[in-house]
Amino acid sequence: MTAFLLVPGTFTGGWIWDRVAQALGEAGDTAVPVTLTGLGQGAEPEGPGAGLTTHVEDVVRIVDAVPAEETEVVLVGHDYGILPVLGAAALRPERVTRIVNVDAGLPQDGDPALVIELDPAVRERAIAAVTAPPEGTGSGLVAPPTAEEWRARAGAADLSDEAVELLARRAVAHPAATLVQPLPPTGAAAAIPYAGLLSKANGSTIELVESLVGMGEPRVQALTRPGVTLFELPTGHWPMLSAPVELADVLRRAVAGEGHRVEAPAAGPPAHLGPFLLDVPERERERHGRVDLYLPDAEGPRPAIVFVHGGPIAADARPTPRDWPAYVGYGRYAADLGVVGAVLDHRMYGLGALATAAGDLAEVVEQVRADPRVDADRVALWVFSGGALLSAEWLVAPPVWLRCIAATYPVLAPLASWPRTAGRFNPVEAVRAAGPLPFVLSRVEKEGPEIDATVEDFLLAAKGTELRLEVIPVPGARHGFEAVDHTGPARRAVERAARTVLGHLGVAP
Helix, strand or coil: CEEEEEECCCCCCHHHHHHHHHHHHHCCCEEEECCCCCCCCCCCCCHHHCCHHHHHHHHHHHHHHCCCCCCEEEEEEEHHHHHHHHHHHHHCCCCEEEEEEECCCCCCCCCCHHHCCCCHHHHHHHHHHHHCCCCCCCCCEECCCCHHHHHHCCCCCCCCHHHHHHHHHHCCCEECHHHHCCCCCCHHHCCCCEEEEEEHHHCCCHHHHHHHHHCCCHHHHHHHCCCEEEEEECCCCCHHHHCHHHHHHHHHHHHCCCCECCCCCCCCCCHHHCCCCCCCCCCCCEEECCEEEECCCCCCCEEEEEEECCCCCCCCCCCCHHHCHHHHHHHHHHHHCCCEEEEECCCCCCHHHHHHHHHHHHHHHHHHHHCCCEEEEEEEEEEEHHHHHHHHHHHHCCCCCEEEEEEECCCCCCCCCCCCCCHHHCHHHHHHHCCCCEEEEEEECCCCHHHHHHHHHHHHHHCCCCCEEEEEEECCCCCCHHHHCCCHHHHHHHHHHHHHHHHHCCCCC
16 A cells, blocks of 8 residues: 655645545545644644754654555655655655655755745745844744735646635745755655656646756756656646646556656767857957957957857856857857857856846946947847846847847746746737837747747737847757757758848848
8 A cells, every 4th residue: 555645835734635635545545635834724833933854854753653564655745845755755765665746846955945936925035034133023934925926826827716716715824944944965865766747837848857957957867867757747836736636646657667767868968068050160269257259350340249048057057158069159150250259158047046147148238348349339139048038128128239139949938837027037028018129039940839839929929019020940950959950951040040130230241
């Protein structure tokens, strides 16, 4: 027999698992919905003082209470709940037979829960609740979202009105210390079989995971170890509310060892460090703070293209994007065509760092324009992937010297699993107020559906505006194609985009 211990995320108790528990019980399994300290419906004196260690101990006590004879213990963690699950599994590795991660992040030892919390309002409330001085108003609790906030949260698109009302009615304040206390060492849990459920409507897919593995993203490499399987459901972030029967079925299949296995990347450099698809001459670069300059063989001030890499990226990623062959290639290619190529390293270290990255971009643009070798009145921005979110404010109020924006495989609105943002970082919203600025959009044929949906929304929003939009299709190409799709159509698309940008800069190639 299998005992599923169902651990909920922030603001919720065991009640959120009721329908999943019913489905598991009908199949003959034991389901134990867990309500962590401080998250019950009644006032709990110890609630405001509870930390992550408290919640780990909660789960350990329940594990110890499960009869050992012929009973497998499966720990299921949703959202924040994955942290106490990992902590408890490390303390009871001999009793836990499997861990199931339900659309949560991948926290590592020493991480606080805020590492996987994408809602900026929750982050701000948690920090305020634990940092307020004793004589201040800090309660030690993070207020739960309102009905409107639940409805607007990332990953809530498939929730019924009834489910939103349930969340708003039953959610309680969350102990703030649990969100900022670091995850204790979990090495003893590493050998426990592990399953991950990805909610596709929340932007999490097996394809995305495999792409990150191929890029060498350190945090996801653990998903390639033996004993790890992945599942997908076409749901948002709360499948226990939107698809409880399907979720129960996935949990049973995980126990049976089913699921997709992610292969470790082949030996050699990660895919994104493959060579640039165009054969461009080598050229020395000048490094100035956060920007590398590639200078053309031409006299007098020349126009410039500022290349803005994608994101989010890990703060400790090495090499940094401006040393990736693709961006080096773009910088050299721009200089070979007679303009200054400026390749920016911005600090979009997570989705909460968009403002920091935007500040880096603004600072570098002014730095480039101030260089005497640059024609300050003729500058273009060329954005890639998630870096395209930074283009929104330039769309709304383009300065006279900004001659065009180019965007290659762009993310043009926050994805389903990302926090909703105002127009400053949402090009789909911003384009509605755009003026007659040229916008050169390179759209790859094999884009992921979540990202391509933002491109489609952008194209629809741009209709009827003054934006001078040109779409360049890239047949057969994938996201990041410059390093992985060295085909004739891909090369011609890059060349066409470059020629178009040069035309807006007033330069004949």
